[in-house]
Amino acid sequence: MAAGDPSSQQRLRDQLVTALTVHLRAEEEVVYDTLSQRPATAGLTLHSYREHDDIERLIGELRLVDPGDPALHGCVERLRDTVVAHVHDEEHEFLPQAERELGKEHLASLIPMFNARRAEIEQELATQAALGSAPSVPPGWDALSESHTQS
Numbered sequence: 001m002a003a004g005d006p007s008s009q010q011r012l013r014d015q016l017v018t019a020l021t022v023h024l025r026a027e028e029e030v031v032y033d034t035l036s037q038r039p040a041t042a043g044l045t046l047h048s049y050r051e052h053d054d055i056e057r058l059i060g061e062l063r064l065v066d067p068g069d070p071a072l073h074g075c076v077e078r079l080r081d082t083v084v085a086h087v088h089d090e091e092h093e094f095l096p097q098a099e100r101e102l103g104k105e106h107l108a109s110l111i112p113m114f115n116a117r118r119a120e121i122e123q124e125l126a127t128q129a130a131l132g133s134a135p136s137v138p139p140g141w142d143a144l145s146e147s148h149t150q151s
């Protein structure tokens with residue numbers, strides 16, 4: 001994350017966290033859920049879920065770093081590297097296998113469902129933010145946050 005004032009860094013961090021959270025959840029609910037139920041793609045889907053877990057853990061770490069803290073840059077770099085590796089795996093392994101299993105039309109039919117669910121999740125997060133409630137986070141984030149604040 002480029003140097004800047006802490007409020008800009010916080011805004012960028014929050015945008016990054018929200019965008020990734022929305023994408024991960026929608027993908028899991030629409031795409032991974034479909035493919036995890038098929039024996040031919042269950043193993044590869046489990047691998048993708050685990051990569052999402054790694055991304056979510058790094059997002060949790062990123063959320064714990066104060067804007068302006070020099071550690072923020074390293075957190076963002078680790079997150080970026082993990083996301084890039086995951087996207088590579090999805091593009092070169094997961095999606096080709098998904099297309100072989102489901103067929104091109106069925107796989108393409110998931111795209112509008114994914115986009116609709118993504119829009120719903122974005123709205124849910126925006127509503128929570130407007131109400132001032134704690135942002136909804138993936139499983140494990142709360143526990144990670146609590147373990148860091150209690151020590």
Ligand SMILES: [Fe+2]
Pocket residue numbers: 024027048052086090
């Ligand atoms: Fe993914």
